[in-house]
Amino acid sequence: xxxxxxxxxxxxxxxxxxxxxxxxxxxxxxxxxxxxxxxxxxxxxxxxxxxxxxxxxxxxxxxxxxxxxxxxxxxxxxxxxxxxxxxxxxxxxxxxxxxxxxxxxxxxxxxxxxxxxxxxxxxxxxxxxxxxxxxxxxxxxxxxxxxxxxxxxxxxxxxxxxxxxxxxxxxxxxxxxxxxxxxxxxxxxxxxxxxxxxxxxxxxxxxxxxxxxxxxxxxxxxxxxxxxxxxxxxxxxxxxxxxxxxxxxxxxxxxxxxxxxxxxxxxxxxxxxxxxxxxxxxxxxxxxxxxxxxxxxxxxxxxxxxxxxxxxxxxxxxxxxxxxxxxxxxxxxxxxxxxxxxxxxxxxxxxxxxxxxxxxxxxxxxx
Amino acid sequence: xxxxxxxxxxxxxxxxxxxxxxxxxxxxxxxxxxxxxxxxxxxxxxxxxxxxxxxxxxxxxxxxxxxxxxxxxxxxxxxxxxxxxxxxxxxxxxxxxxxxxxxxxxxxxxxxxxxxxxxxxxxxxxxxxxxxxxxxxxxxxxxxxxxxxxxxxxxxxxxxxxxxxxxxxxxxxxxxxxxxxxxxxxxxxxxxxxxxxxxxxxxxxxxxxxxxxxxxxxxxxxxxxxxxxxxxxxxxxxxxxxxxxxxxxxxxxxxxxxxxxxxxxxxxxxxxxxxxxxxxxxxxxxxxxxxxxxxxxxxxxxxxxxxxxxxxxxxxxxxxxxxxxxxx
Numbered sequence: 069x070x071x072x073x074x075x076x077x078x079x080x081x082x083x084x085x086x087x088x089x090x091x092x093x094x095x096x097x098x099x100x101x102x103x104x105x106x107x108x109x110x111x112x113x114x115x116x117x118x119x120x121x122x123x124x125x126x127x128x129x130x131x132x133x134x135x136x137x138x139x140x141x142x143x144x145x146x147x148x149x150x151x152x153x154x155x156x157x158x159x160x161x162x163x164x165x166x167x168x169x170x171x172x173x174x175x176x177x178x179x180x181x182x183x184x185x186x187x188x189x190x191x192x193x194x195x196x197x198x199x200x201x202x203x204x205x206x207x208x209x210x211x212x213x214x215x216x217x218x219x220x221x222x223x224x225x226x227x228x229x230x231x232x233x234x235x236x237x238x239x240x241x242x243x244x245x246x247x248x249x250x251x252x253x254x255x256x257x258x259x260x261x262x263x264x265x266x267x268x269x270x271x272x273x274x275x276x277x278x279x280x281x282x283x284x285x286x287x288x289x290x291x292x293x294x295x296x297x298x299x300x301x302x303x304x305x306x307x308x309x310x311x312x313x314x315x316x317x318x319x320x321x322x323x324x325x326x327x328x329x330x331x332x333x334x335x336x337x338x339x340x341x342x343x344x345x346x347x348x349x350x351x352x353x354x355x356x357x358x359x360x361x362x363x364x365x366x367x368x369x370x371x372x373x374x375x376x377x378x379x380x381x382x383x384x385x386x387x388x389x390x391x392x393x394x395x396x397x398x399x400x401x402x403x404x405x406x407x408x409x410x411x412x413x414x415x416x417x418x419x420x421x422x423x424x425x426x427x428x429x430x431x432x433x434x435x
Numbered sequence: 436x437x438x439x440x441x442x443x444x445x446x447x448x449x450x451x452x453x454x455x456x457x458x459x460x461x462x463x464x465x466x467x468x469x470x471x472x473x474x475x476x477x478x479x480x481x482x483x484x485x486x487x488x489x490x491x492x493x494x495x496x497x498x499x500x501x502x503x504x505x506x507x508x509x510x511x512x513x514x515x516x517x518x519x520x521x522x523x524x525x526x527x528x529x530x531x532x533x534x535x536x537x538x539x540x541x542x543x544x545x546x547x548x549x550x551x552x553x554x555x556x557x558x559x560x561x562x563x564x565x566x567x568x569x570x571x572x573x574x575x576x577x578x579x580x581x582x583x584x585x586x587x588x589x590x591x592x593x594x595x596x597x598x599x600x601x602x603x604x605x606x607x608x609x610x611x612x613x614x615x616x617x618x619x620x621x622x623x624x625x626x627x628x629x630x631x632x633x634x635x636x637x638x639x640x641x642x643x644x645x646x647x648x649x650x651x652x653x654x655x656x657x658x659x660x661x662x663x664x665x666x667x668x669x670x671x672x673x674x675x676x677x678x679x680x681x682x683x684x685x686x687x688x689x690x691x692x693x694x695x696x697x698x699x700x701x702x703x704x705x706x707x708x709x710x711x712x713x714x715x716x717x718x719x720x721x722x723x724x725x726x727x728x729x730x731x732x733x734x735x736x737x738x739x740x741x742x743x744x745x746x747x748x749x750x751x752x753x754x755x756x757x758x759x760x761x762x763x
Contacts, residue, residue: 121662142668154659158681167677168667215667 069097070222070255072118076127079113079279087113089279090127095257095272100249102258104266105276105302111259112227114276118257119148119225131222142171144223147216151228153208155200161187161211162196168219186218190244206237213248226258230265242268263303267291275299293419297426300352300419306383306394311351312423315344324351326368326388331413337430341420349429352419355383355396358411366410370395372403384409507738527739536715536723544719544747547634548698554638555694556687559645566646567653584643592707595636599623599708626716629709633717637704641697645690652686653679688759695751699744720744 072095079088088110095101103111116122118129120141128135136144147168155164162183169179187193190210200208209229216224226245230238246269249256260266266273267287274284275298282302283295294300300308313324322333322341333341341349361367370386370393382403384395395411403409420429475483507528510521531537562580566573583591598605601621610616622632656679664678680687702721705711711718711726720740728737 119662119666121665141666146666148663148666150659150663152657152659154657154663156660156664156678156681158684167664167669171668171673219667 069253070131071095071097071099072223072255072257073130073133074114074127075130077114077117077124077129078126079110079117079122080125086125086279088117091276091279091281093274093281093284095255098253098255100256100258100269100271102260102266102270102273103276104260104263104273105282107261109276110279111261111276115148115225115227115257115259118144118223119146120144145219145221146223146225147219147221148225148227149209149212149216149229151231153200153212153229153232155208155211155215157200160197160199161192161203161214164200164211165196165214165218168215172219182218186214189217190214205233206241209233209237209241210244213244217248217252222255224252224254224256226256226260228260229258230260230262245269263305267303275302277302293428293431294352295428295431297350297352297421300421300428304354306355306396308419309353309355309391309393310421311353311388311391311393312348313351314346314348315341317345327370329368331367331415333415335415338420340430344422344429348423350421350423352421353393353413354417355394357414357417358395358397359414360397360401361410361412365412367413369408369410372405372407372409374405375403503738503741506734507742509735511732511734513732523735527735528743530736531739531743536718539715540718540720540723543630543715543717544699544721547630547637547701547717547719548695548751551634551637551641551698551701552691552694554634555641555645555698556649556690558638559642559690560649562642562646563649563653566650580646581643583640584647586640588640588703589707591636591640592704595632595639595704596623596708599632623709624713626713629713629717633705633708636708637698637701640704641694645694648686648690649683652683656682684759688755691755691759692752695755696748699748699751720747 072093074091074093077088077091077093078086080086091110091114093101103114105111113122117124120136120139124137128137130136131144156167159167165183165186166179169182174182183196184193187196190213192207192210192214195203195207195211200211203211209232212229229245230241233241242265245258249269258265258269266275267290270287272285273287273290275282275290277298283290283299285295290299291303294303297310301310311326313326316323316325316330318330320332320334322338322345323330324333325331368388370388372384372386373392374385376383380398382397384397384403386393386395386409417432419431421427422429472480472483506520508522508524510523510527512519512521562576564570566577566580586594599622601607601619601624604619604622606622607616607619611619620628622628660678660682661674664674669677699719700721701719702725705717705719705722706725709717711722721744724737724740724744726737727733727740
């Protein structure tokens, strides 16, 4: 079992802008950490630096306190699952799984036993004699997993392993990987651009943006109390609504105007707004944090520009003060485009961000 | 009332039918190629498209092949300006066993082919790897390495003739300046060196194409495979032997087969440089077949010799496939 520390981890090509920029992370033993972010955010490069496939420009990576910067991939004893699976096309499933063990000059009987054990744990026993090109995408993915598991590595690295699978397989393989982590309790680092994978698999998520870690926290904290605009906007689908509003004050306290309606920001956490009085801030409200309200009770009355029916809920697109807002409501009433509906905002759940630093001024407190 | 209506309806229908038939007849009369083609089934369309190619293949390959087979079973003689064919069965083939020049020619053909193919593939692989891994000089190689292959065979032959020249050839010049030889040598005229000189020139000429194919093959090996094997603990050597070579095996097979075929058939280079001499020391089956067929007008025997070359090619191909291509 290994813990991993990154200190000032940096990758730059030809001394130009850093792809990975002074990343500090502490991954604990047996943790499942997901690196998530848009393409080009440096998540894959970070993973490849752990694997030893990419040179580290600056900073260190340490396993259990021992710096591994200069170790070869082989000496690091890591296993990696690639997006393309990277199975050896001319080798059978058996040989693919056994390749590393053979490289280690392990006893043949022992190899045979390990390969069969691993294969049966993933339901691959019938396929051992086949070549990768005779396997389906899901089967190839399991062979790639088997190849990683069989060698009992210090760390498992996953580079977008589910991206090439269709939607159904993706969900079931995701569950497989989660179970695998439950069973093996090994340190795993997983790269994806898919926030659902990040939220469902991770013990902690590192949201990356432009080579930096925007937030490193449990999935719940990442979703419920994002540290900054980027994390708030990246996690969640449909996206969090961002409304640019001026903070005003009356006898009852701070308020903002929406479609001309004053909305009072009541509660202790809004007292921080003092220094933002008469300034513009960004209000973040997730689509599910609206409730339908009758005319008099509503905070806003908006016109339905468009809606999407999604089974148990409807996604409603409306406009407030020339800004689009997206609202997610349970379907209990029939709507028509052009209807006016009243909404209430769940004030406990709103986030307020500083538009310049993009950091959260006050965020919802997560449990 | 009902009856009247029924009759009227029938009349209208009949009229319509006649009109329809009229249209159909008109359509039939006007032969419209485009419509015909549009209505063809997918496989018929495919056959139509392939037809020109097939026609060329039949005319240019199958016909000469069969004609040569026919010739190899006959004795061809000129009689009063006309060709006379006499059927002799497999006599032309049996004749080879009696021909005292054949053993030497056969051995030389195989020597020339084997050394040239092995040299071509080995050097081609070296060049491909150099370019693929961007080693020192890769940029220069990339721009220049196809040049020998692009040269016409005869031009290539003439160029080597000058370079090997015993009077003022550059090879003599360089080797004597470097102190490898005492005086100028007649590379193409001496029995001991002629074959070596030919093989060298042939390798020079064939290597680029082999290198090109192998380079293309190397570039199809996914980067992920290199990385996966690196993570699996393979060093550069294992990576090459266990991952890269097996992955590009089918292309290596193609390179070996085509190079062997082409080398067995090399004609222009040998013809320009030595014409099989001195003293048969560079005589290959191919040149011998030509000599028989077109110089001695022993057309039947020449054709039989040519067929033997085909057999040897088949044998080589069979061996390669057994060695390399068990599953492909």
